[in-house]
Amino acid sequence: MPTLFPWMSEEVAALESAGLRRGRREVQPLPGGACSVNGRRLWNFASNDYLGLAGDPRVAEAARAAIAEFGVGARASALVAGRSAAHVRLEQTLARFEGQESAVLFPTGYAANVGTIAALVEEEDVVFCDRLNHASLIDGCRLSGAKLRVFRHSDLETLERELHKASESRRRLIVTDAIFSMDGDEQSARHARRIRGWPTDAGRLVVEQSSPANLLDGAATRDLRGSDGGG
Structure with a gap:
């Protein structure tokens, strides 16, 4: 079947032959974190609704009340x-x-990371980014216009060397996930604290005089860590 852009068909065919073509499936959410896919009941570990709050009757009622008051x-x-x-x-x-x-x-976590990083650093600055950071953090670093230094995952010795090399920069910003959402491992806070100014609590920005600023994305720890679910 002819297409407007023949190269598209070629690229789709290449994806299919490599087993990399992905499609969209209709998924019916079920209570308690489950879902129905093609008539099969499955546990959904891929959703952002990992606390199951989307189907909570209290949340639904609050949404209805908000629509009645503010519209859509x-x-x-x-x-x-x-x-x-x-x-x-x-x-x-x-x-x-x-x-x-x-x-x-912010409207989304992506917007929060991109907007926050862009507000903290500019072209005159240097930002240090863990290689396995969430895509929103990496995009935020790139879009900020700052000089980007990517360090190997949790390689804090390399990070310290790069920080020293950039000591004359106007600002230095370290950006890392607290818990890496794709792999589930934690940034090593115990070793990281030897870096002057490193924050001790996930999800907070700590800036100290003559020290690099540090931005920890605590999205994956929110509601999962701490006695009150605060990360």
Whole structure:
């Protein structure tokens, strides 16, 4: 069958022959973290809804109440169109939960990582990124325009050497996952603390005078670690 772009058919055929072509399946969510695929009941370990909150009746009721009060659909940038009372309350609740002065909401975790990194470093700066970081962290480092130094996974000795080489830079930012979502391993905080200024708690930014700033993405630890689920 002829196509507008013949090379597309060639690339799809190459993916098929290599066993790499992927397709989309219809998945029916079931209570308790399960799902139905082609009539089979399976446990879903691939979903971001790993706490099963999406199907919680309390969450559904809160969503219905919010729709009744605020309607549906995206507004615009909060700086342009303002933010709703619901957003204000959520930010205040999250700040209290984290024991912080304030919090800022982003539409997605990807947007949070890209936006935060871009706000911290620019072309004059250097950012150090673990090779196995989540794609959103890697994209954030690249899009920031800062000089990017990628170090081998959890290779803190190499990181220390690279930090020393960049000691004259305006700013230095270390970016790493706290728990690496694809492999499930943790960044070695015990060894990392010997790096001056390294944060001791996941998901927080720590900046000290004359030290590199450190950004730990604690998304994978949120609600899983700590006595109160705070990471």
